[in-house]
Amino acid sequence: MSWQGVCGADEVALQFARASARGRLGGSFLFVGPQGVGKRVFAFMLAKTLLCQRLFHKEGDRMVCDAGLDPSASREELLERFRPCGECDSCKEFAFDVMAPELVLPQHPDFHYVCKPADKSALPLELLVGAKEERMQSGLCYALNQTSFLGGRRVAVIDDADYFNVEGANALLKTLEEPPKNTVIILIGTSATKQLPTIRSRCQMFRFQPLPDSAVADILLTQGKVGSPEEAEAVARHSGGSTTEAYRALNSDLSVFQHTLLTGLSAKHLAAVQLAGQVCEYVDKESKDAPVRRKRLQNVLKSAVAYFRALYCELDAKGSRGVIEPSAAALAPFVRRAIQNAQPTVEYALDSLERTLDALDQVDRNANLPYIVEAWLYDLAALHRGLV
Numbered sequence: 001m002s003w004q005g006v007c008g009a010d011e012v013a014l015q016f017a018r019a020s021a022r023g024r025l026g027g028s029f030l031f032v033g034p035q036g037v038g039k040r041v042f043a044f045m046l047a048k049t050l051l052c053q054r055l056f057h058k059e060g061d062r063m064v065c066d067a068g069l070d071p072s073a074s075r076e077e078l079l080e081r082f083r084p085c086g087e088c089d090s091c092k093e094f095a096f097d098v099m100a101p102e103l104v105l106p107q108h109p110d111f112h113y114v115c116k117p118a119d120k121s122a123l124p125l126e127l128l129v130g131a132k133e134e135r136m137q138s139g140l141c142y143a144l145n146q147t148s149f150l151g152g153r154r155v156a157v158i159d160d161a162d163y164f165n166v167e168g169a170n171a172l173l174k175t176l177e178e179p180p181k182n183t184v185i186i187l188i189g190t191s192a193t194k195q196l197p198t199i200r201s202r203c204q205m206f207r208f209q210p211l212p213d214s215a216v217a218d219i220l221l222t223q224g225k226v227g228s229p230e231e232a233e234a235v236a237r238h239s240g241g242s243t244t245e246a247y248r249a250l251n252s253d254l255s256v257f258q259h260t261l262l263t264g265l266s267a268k269h270l271a272a273v274q275l276a277g278q279v280c281e282y283v284d285k286e287s288k289d290a291p292v293r294r295k296r297l298q299n300v301l302k303s304a305v306a307y308f309r310a311l312y313c314e315l316d317a318k319g320s321r322g323v324i325e326p327s328a329a330a331l332a333p334f335v336r337r338a339i340q341n342a343q344p345t346v347e348y349a350l351d352s353l354e355r356t357l358d359a360l361d362q363v364d365r366n367a368n369l370p371y372i373v374e375a376w377l378y379d380l381a382a383l384h385r386g387l388v
């Protein structure tokens, strides 16, 4: 049983629970550890906990933890009691599902989140202290100096802390050194060495470790990324304890096979028997379970559908160059290869597309998978022979 459903973070949660119970919670924290081990999910859950109005109340100008939390209580009791009630106004505002497949940012007026935009090489200064023309009148530091909306704490999470440049770090130093009252700031980075010394020295650091394989497998299953416990275990075994790596493996496994498939489909002669063998091998690779195998075959057929669509678009351009959608750019080399090798016609592309959509239908209807694959590729090969 892990704290609030966040794997591998019990020790860190315990330290926050004890510090809260003693009334000695600091203000600036740095979480470091490999990608995909739950730092961000933990930070969000911790934020929800620290913002909970039943767990903490204001006395004078400081936040006091619910009297039921005794710092000397047992580990189990502390972990059990240190949690958001789920019912107060703050908890209701902070809608967040630990196990959701895609992380959705919690919306809460006293919760702030900053990260590096994908097209930037560093954390932009304006996110921290406002744009040049309104320096210190917007941005994170400004927001944290305002009165809190719900009258309690404020929590800020600064993601991608590996990407502070000196200017950004300097802008934040004072806030980290002495956070505004009742404010908790959590920085998230991948390793201690990637943090600027000026930042590191002002934060209390917590290290997150790779997850056990079983935890990665559980997460993949709960999030519906895989079709069975066997597939989850197989993927988790090579993930190095990181969900990010596991997701990458799930995607790259298909893209490697896509290359084999499209090479086969765009060849001069479509070798149906050989390609059917390769498809079945891919489908059966992770597990003998029917739902897993079905899902894998569907992915194969969807790749083929996209390929025949792109081929059709290219051929149907009636003399002018066809436009391939950017999303189909990866297919372009195979489309060109097919045109060079076999001079396909518009009819061929359409018939093949239709035959592939039929096969997809059959998978949905739960038919025998190897039979679907063989019949599909034999028919494609027959259409292909009609060309040469």
Ligand SMILES: [Zn+2]
Residues within 6 Å of the ligand: 051, 052, 053, 054, 055, 084, 085, 086, 087, 088, 089, 090, 091, 092
């Ligand atoms: Zn609450």
